[in-house]
Amino acid sequence: xxxxxxxxxxxxxxxxxxxxxxxxxxxxxxxxxxxxxxxxxxxxxxxxxxxxxxxxxxxxxxxxxxxxxxxxxxxxxxxxxxxxxxxxxxxxxxxxxxxxxxxxxxxxxxxxxxxxxxxxxxxxxxxxxxxxxxxxxxxxxxxxxxxxxxxxxxxxxxxxxxxxxxxxxxxxxxxxxxxxxxxxxxxxxxxxxxxxxxxxxxxxxxxxxxxxxxxxxxxxxxxxxxxxxxxxxxxxxxxxxxxxxx
Amino acid sequence: xxxxxxxxxxxxxxxxxxxxxxxxxxxxxxxxxxxxxxxxxxxxxxxxxxxxxxxxxxxxxxxxxxxxxxxxxxxxxxxxxxxxxxxxxxxxxxxxxxxxxxxxxxxxxxxxxxxxxxxxxxxxxxxxxxxxxxxxxxxxxxxxxxxxxxxxxxxxxxxxxxxxxxxxxxxxxxxxxxxxxxxxxxxxxxxxxxxxxxxxxxxxxxxxxxxxxxxxxxxxxxxxxxxxxxxxxxxxxxxxxxxxxxxxxxxxxxxxxxxxxxxxxxxxxxxxxxxxxxxxxxxxxxxxxxxxxxxxxxxxxxxxxxxxx
Numbered sequence: 001x002x003x004x005x006x007x008x009x010x011x012x013x014x015x016x017x018x019x020x021x022x023x024x025x026x027x028x029x030x031x032x033x034x035x036x037x038x039x040x041x042x043x044x045x046x047x048x049x050x051x052x053x054x055x056x057x058x059x060x061x062x063x064x065x066x067x068x069x070x071x072x073x074x075x076x077x078x079x080x081x082x083x084x085x086x087x088x089x090x091x092x093x094x095x096x097x098x099x100x101x102x103x104x105x106x107x108x109x110x111x112x113x114x115x116x117x118x119x120x121x122x123x124x125x126x127x128x129x130x131x132x133x134x135x136x137x138x139x140x141x142x143x144x145x146x147x148x149x150x151x152x153x154x155x156x157x158x159x160x161x162x163x164x165x166x167x168x169x170x171x172x173x174x175x176x177x178x179x180x181x182x183x184x185x186x187x188x189x190x191x192x193x194x195x196x197x198x199x200x201x202x203x204x205x206x207x208x209x210x211x212x213x214x215x216x217x218x219x220x221x222x223x224x225x226x227x228x229x230x231x232x233x234x235x236x237x238x239x240x241x242x243x244x245x246x
Numbered sequence: 247x248x249x250x251x252x253x254x255x256x257x258x259x260x261x262x263x264x265x266x267x268x269x270x271x272x273x274x275x276x277x278x279x280x281x282x283x284x285x286x287x288x289x290x291x292x293x294x295x296x297x298x299x300x301x302x303x304x305x306x307x308x309x310x311x312x313x314x315x316x317x318x319x320x321x322x323x324x325x326x327x328x329x330x331x332x333x334x335x336x337x338x339x340x341x342x343x344x345x346x347x348x349x350x351x352x353x354x355x356x357x358x359x360x361x362x363x364x365x366x367x368x369x370x371x372x373x374x375x376x377x378x379x380x381x382x383x384x385x386x387x388x389x390x391x392x393x394x395x396x397x398x399x400x401x402x403x404x405x406x407x408x409x410x411x412x413x414x415x416x417x418x419x420x421x422x423x424x425x426x427x428x429x430x431x432x433x434x435x436x437x438x439x440x441x442x443x444x445x446x447x448x449x450x451x452x453x454x455x456x457x458x459x460x461x462x463x464x465x466x467x468x469x470x471x472x473x474x475x476x477x478x479x480x481x482x483x484x485x486x487x488x489x490x491x492x493x494x495x496x497x498x499x500x501x502x503x504x505x506x507x508x509x510x511x512x513x514x515x516x517x518x519x520x521x522x523x524x525x526x527x528x529x530x531x532x533x534x535x536x537x538x539x540x541x542x543x544x545x546x547x548x549x550x551x552x553x554x555x
Contacts, residue, residue: 050434074440086435088428099428102421103440151440 001026001186002047002155007056007066009039009046016042018210019056024155029177029187031197034207040190041083043207044157047188048080049073060155075103079153083160083190085144089133093124096132096143100150110150117146120176138169145176156180158189162196174200198222255393257514258507263399264468265506266406270461271483272490272498273413274454280493281430281450282346287357289458290480291364295333296459297466297476298368300326301377319382323463330459334452342447365474381467402464409457410499417495426450482509485535491545500546505531 002024009017016039024030034040045051047058049070058066065073074080088096097117101110118125121142127135132143141161148156158177162170174196181187181200191197198204198218206214206221214224275289286292303322308314341360345353383397417423429436429446437443458480465479466472483502490501513527538545 048438050437069442070437071440071442074438080438082435082438086432086438088431088435090431091424091427095424095428098421098424099436099439099441102425147439 003059007053009053028202029181031189031201031204038207039210077154079148080157081148087132094128100147155186257511261507261510263402265503268486269499269502270457272487272502274457276498288361290477291361292458293462293480294477296462300463330456334455338448338451376471376473379466379472485531491548494547497547
């Protein structure tokens with residue numbers, strides 16, 4: 001469904017992605033793991049055209065998208081829930097959802113999708129006329145996801161949906177993601193919350209400083225000592241410390 | 247004392263008329279600033295160009311119609327509106343697109359250059375002489391409650407308020423209006439909704455140029471002579487916007503009107519009683535600006551700035 005080959009993205013002169021290749025098959029839930037600044041968000045931003053890659057190709061359903069404008073990529077059926085949610089704080093919950101459905105021409109359809117969102121997250125209906133920025137982090141995350149679902153994307157990109165949420169809410173959000181996946185949405189998830197993410201993912205990629213460093217299924221990745229060491233907190237940090245001190 | 251009092255009422259009414267023009271200009275650049283973070287120092291020049299273009303249309307059409315009448319002014323206004331929309335598209339291409347993500351300093355220098363270019367071009371095309379603008383309402387006045395108001399001032403106030411009401415309706419109720427608000431709040435997130443932000447920016451510039459040109463059309467007949475110094479009046483919309491709270495749309499409107507009132511009242515009362523403060527109207531707005539910046543830098547409706555890096 002989505003295929004990236006040798007993608008290199010720059011921020012000015014700084015190279016953020018060093019030839020990233022990855023694939024998401026239809027119906028899969030694929031997870032990208034990695035520390036802060038490894039380039040996880042950059043991968044997603046490159047896919048939706050917020051930043052343009054310098055080299056490499058990205059295909060979505062057989063169509064090349066790496067030189068397209070963001071709005072055209074969204075039209076093809078890719079939804080993107082950005083890091084830190086990025087809801088429109090000054091707008092009401094309802095207006096946020098309306099904006100999520102900006103590309104829908106029919107008002108009835110927008111209304112229909114909004115009702116669906118309210119069905120999923122009843123709290124949003126209660127707050128529909130409230131300014132979105134005044135809601136709690138969890139509610140904002142629900143809104144951000146609902147907003148991206150207004151267009152019923154074929155592929156949903158989720159950028160650290162658990163960021164800044166309490167453990168209980170994190171569980172809720174992951175339950176929602178699992179549900180979405182079950183309902184047939186293909187998902188590319190970026191996470192630092194490795195335990196949660198790998199449990200629901202079909203396939204995972206581990207990213208370090210802009211390079212794919214490992215990939216595999218949940219079991220395969222768990223077997224990799226390096227992943228456990230770096231991301232699951234089970235390894236010997238001393239070894240790494242030695243590398244740094246030379 | 248009663249005479250002084252009616253004087254003040256008189257000045258206030260006239261100040262509201264002048265202030266609604268400031269409000270329109272302030273609205274124009276607040277809109278651009280909010281949406282694109284470009285501070286457009288040429289908004290006053292846009293207003294001046296609007297006044298000239300309208301003058302040109304009025305002379306052309308009255309030549310064709312064989313005299314001045316209501317149709318001439320209406321046709322000229324329509325012509326100016328069409329010109330404004332095209333002009334907005336051009337400014338979007340030559341100023342906004344290349345400069346949008348540049349440092350603030352470059353943007354300021356570029357828009358100041360644009361201002362000078364527009365002033366010089368206007369002087370080159372129209373010639374160095376001052377023009378005598380004609381008011382569609384002549385010198386007619388109406389008397390209401392002891393206050394004499396010129397029909398022109400009344401028309402200015404009504405036009406400005408209609409424009410602002412349309413603007414509020416557009417921004418709060420229409421799909422594109424809300425998309426503009428969304429884009430100005432977070433352009434990247436707006437892109438992820440499939441909102442064509444480049445188009446949104448173009449509309450914003452078209453809209454801002456439109457209010458600029460219309461304010462020029464409204465202001466010109468209020469002045470005895472039309473020349474390129476009219477653009478400096480537009481500069482006064484900056485202190486007006488800062489008084490209201492820079493970046494706030496209600497702030498721009500209320501700040502604009504207040505500034506107009508402050509200016510007219512101070513000129514009318516002070517310089518009437520004290521001969522030596524004759525030109526007070528030219529400095530009072532800048533004094534207010536400094537005072538506002540000292541005691542309340544966020545202005546009346548200032549919003550605390552939270553910037554995402």
